[in-house]
Amino acid sequence: MSPNRREFLAVAGASVFAGYAGFAGAPPKRHPLNTTPHVSVIRAKSYTDDLVSRILEGVKQCGLNVRGQRVLLKPNLVEFDAQTCVNTDVAVVAAALEAFRSLGAAEVGIGEGPGHRRDTYAIAEMTRYRGEVPNFDAVFTDLNRDDVSPIQGFADRGEIYLPNTALRADLIVSLAKMKTHHWAGATLSMKNFFGVVPGSVYGWPKNELHQVGIDESIVELNRIFRRTFAIVDGIVGMEGNGPIQGTPKQVGVLVMGADLPSVDATCCRIMGIDPAKIDYLTMAAERGLGVIDEARVEQRGETIKSVATKFELISEFKQIRLV
Amino acid sequence: MNAPTAAVRLRGTQNADGGWGYFPGKQSWLEPTFYAAIALQGEPAADRAWTLLKSWQAPDGGWRPSADVQVPTWSTSLCVSLAQSRGEFGEPFQKGVSWLLSSAGNEAPLWWRILLKTKLVGESDRDLRYIGWPWKPNSASWVEPTAHAIIALKQASLKVSSAKLWDRVRTGESHLMDVRCTDGGWNVGNRSARAQDLIAYPETTAIALLGLQGHKDLDKSLDLAARMARDTISPLARAWLTIALKIYGADVPPSAVQTTSSPETMIAALSLIAEEKAQFFHTGATT
Numbered sequence: 001m002s003p004n005r006r007e008f009l010a011v012a013g014a015s016v017f018a019g020y021a022g023f024a025g026a027p028p029k030r031h032p033l034n035t036t037p038h039v040s041v042i043r044a045k046s047y048t049d050d051l052v053s054r055i056l057e058g059v060k061q062c063g064l065n066v067r068g069q070r071v072l073l074k075p076n077l078v079e080f081d082a083q084t085c086v087n088t089d090v091a092v093v094a095a096a097l098e099a100f101r102s103l104g105a106a107e108v109g110i111g112e113g114p115g116h117r118r119d120t121y122a123i124a125e126m127t128r129y130r131g132e133v134p135n136f137d138a139v140f141t142d143l144n145r146d147d148v149s150p151i152q153g154f155a156d157r158g159e160i161y162l163p164n165t166a167l168r169a170d171l172i173v174s175l176a177k178m179k180t181h182h183w184a185g186a187t188l189s190m191k192n193f194f195g196v197v198p199g200s201v202y203g204w205p206k207n208e209l210h211q212v213g214i215d216e217s218i219v220e221l222n223r224i225f226r227r228t229f230a231i232v233d234g235i236v237g238m239e240g241n242g243p244i245q246g247t248p249k250q251v252g253v254l255v256m257g258a259d260l261p262s263v264d265a266t267c268c269r270i271m272g273i274d275p276a277k278i279d280y281l282t283m284a285a286e287r288g289l290g291v292i293d294e295a296r297v298e299q300r301g302e303t304i305k306s307v308a309t310k311f312e313l314i315s316e317f318k319q320i321r322l323v
Numbered sequence: 324m325n326a327p328t329a330a331v332r333l334r335g336t337q338n339a340d341g342g343w344g345y346f347p348g349k350q351s352w353l354e355p356t357f358y359a360a361i362a363l364q365g366e367p368a369a370d371r372a373w374t375l376l377k378s379w380q381a382p383d384g385g386w387r388p389s390a391d392v393q394v395p396t397w398s399t400s401l402c403v404s405l406a407q408s409r410g411e412f413g414e415p416f417q418k419g420v421s422w423l424l425s426s427a428g429n430e431a432p433l434w435w436r437i438l439l440k441t442k443l444v445g446e447s448d449r450d451l452r453y454i455g456w457p458w459k460p461n462s463a464s465w466v467e468p469t470a471h472a473i474i475a476l477k478q479a480s481l482k483v484s485s486a487k488l489w490d491r492v493r494t495g496e497s498h499l500m501d502v503r504c505t506d507g508g509w510n511v512g513n514r515s516a517r518a519q520d521l522i523a524y525p526e527t528t529a530i531a532l533l534g535l536q537g538h539k540d541l542d543k544s545l546d547l548a549a550r551m552a553r554d555t556i557s558p559l560a561r562a563w564l565t566i567a568l569k570i571y572g573a574d575v576p577p578s579a580v581q582t583t584s585s586p587e588t589m590i591a592a593l594s595l596i597a598e599e600k601a602q603f604f605h606t607g608a609t610t
Contacts, residue, residue, distance in 0.1 A: 116510075116511050116524070117524065118526050119526070119557040119559040119560060119585070119590070121584075121585045122555075122556055122558070122559065122560070122582075122583050122585070125556060125583040142345070142587075145345035145346065145349075145587075147349055148389075148392065149391070150391075150392075150393075161391075161392055182516065182517045200345065200352060200354065200388060201388060201392055201459070202458060202459060202462075203397065203458025203468065204467070204511055205465070205511055205512075207458065207462040207465065208458075208459060208461075208462050210463075211429070211461060211462050211463070241516075314517060316517070
């Protein structure tokens with residue numbers, strides 16, 4: 001119920017940067033500001049295109065190596081209705097699974113914790129995930145009900161509990177949907193991390209994140225999870241009153257990259273949104289989590305201009321329009 | 324899943340500590356352990372489960388949702404209900420009731436309420452006079468935790484004489500009625516978003532109805548619940564709706580669709596409860 005409380009929260013400083021308590025692996029790192037992130041924009045007109053090839057092309061353009069790694073694919077799975085454009089389309093998820101396996105990942109799983117609906121497997125059934133992702137139940141983890149571990153430091157809260165499957169992954173691939181969002185402006189690969197927060201601790205919805213502040217929570221989750229890659233499903237996005245009640249918007253792209261703020265900023269430009277007016281993106285850039293300045297991003301594949309299409313914005317967000 | 328199959332599955336998946344994970348082989352959590360304990364009530368497995376759950380009660384009376392999570396949550400309601408169903412009204416029960424009475428939704432910061440009154444930021448779709456219960460301290464009221472708290476407190480009212488208890492129950496009921504969707508059911512806790520009506524969810528609608536036992540003006544909600552029970556593919560939703568319709572003495576329509584299979588322990592337990600033990604959620608008392 002709380003609105004954005006960014007202005008009222010103390011900005012977390014570098015001193016609160018925390019590691020994965022109890023977990024092996026590299027600690028979170030600030031973005032190396034002297035490097036240029038690559039963002040790949042790949043055309044895909046429909047979900048019947050050869051999406052495996054498209055994803056492999058984007059991964060290659062971004063220089064990602066996943067050989068021997070435990071990869072967790074994190075789609076945006078929200079609602080039952082397969083006819084809407086709410087969820088990451090199953091074709092993208094199935095293609096990503098096949099692509100990362102073919103790249104030599106030691107393990108590729110799928111994990112998600114829907115924010116509203118309790119019966120995750122029924123959602124997966126209705127959205128055709130169980131039918132069209134081979135052996136879905138064996139590779140899927142319900143992140144709402146996974147075993148959890150506390151991570152110290154989350155905005156103004158002392159700690160946050162997060163699912164062990166996500167914490168143990170060598171790489172989390174945010175398989176987000178390109179959508180407008182009626183509180184945050186846009187929901188893309190960074191906002192998609194709300195789905196890793198376990199309902200078993202925080203409930204349905206995960207109201208704690210709204211109490212902390214949507215923008216602050218997005219940035220904090222992306223500070224904690226630093227070994228990430230993004231594939232945004234913009235084949236058909238959602239405009240208007242997203243992220244649930246909006247309308248389909250054909251764009252025909254997949255947007256990929258290892259620097260999530262860069263990927264989301266590129267998506268915003270494609271959607272006709274000024275990323276500098278999306279609070280969580282400016283916060284992420286200010287805190288060294290990534291780059292949103294177009295001049296500092298190396299664009300690969302299609303140009304933004306060649307695929308850009310203005311998304312309808314609700315009246316409360318008209319001011320974020322890119323001019 | 325029928326009741327005998329569910330019972331076999333539950334007996335075969337209890338963890339060594341006496342609890343159940345959300346999925347077989349995973350760590351024990353309060354919620355699946357609670358539902359399995361109801362489903363198997365009267366068996367030694369249920370006693371072992373209760374022993375484990377009692378060990379998770381925090382000094383302040385609230386219940387932690389698992390051994391690894393240190394924060395007491397809404398699931399305290401479940402343990403209060405379980406204690407009273409076992410006829411155990413000692414300190415764990417009493418402290419649990421006290422915790423519930425002290426737990427309240429934090430609807431919005433003061434500055435936001437002031438802005439709402441000025442109408443500078445639009446209007447809330449909630450009447451902020453009616454406070455329910457949160458999932459976790461320091462968050463807002465939501466339908467599920469509010470309904471479970473009302474159920475637990477109404478059941479507890481047979482042993483706890485407290486004006487505050489009934490005051491909280493009435494306010495909680497008002498909250499539930501306030502956030503009811505225009506279709507007669509309940510979303511997770513809002514009836515609209517950005518002035519657009521939200522649709523009701525079947526499982527939330529059923530749980531809200533259980534919290535509102537004895538309340539008036541529920542015909543539309545019960546009609547919707549019956550339609551939802553007929554049409555849902557979710558075994559979780561089907562189980563909750565069956566329990567609610569049985570409690571209200573309404574017919575449970577046969578499924579018009581095939582419900583999905585689920586590996587979840589809690590859904591197996593709820594399926595058994597819906598078939599044989601729906602009365603667990605009967606509150607009797609009304610406001």
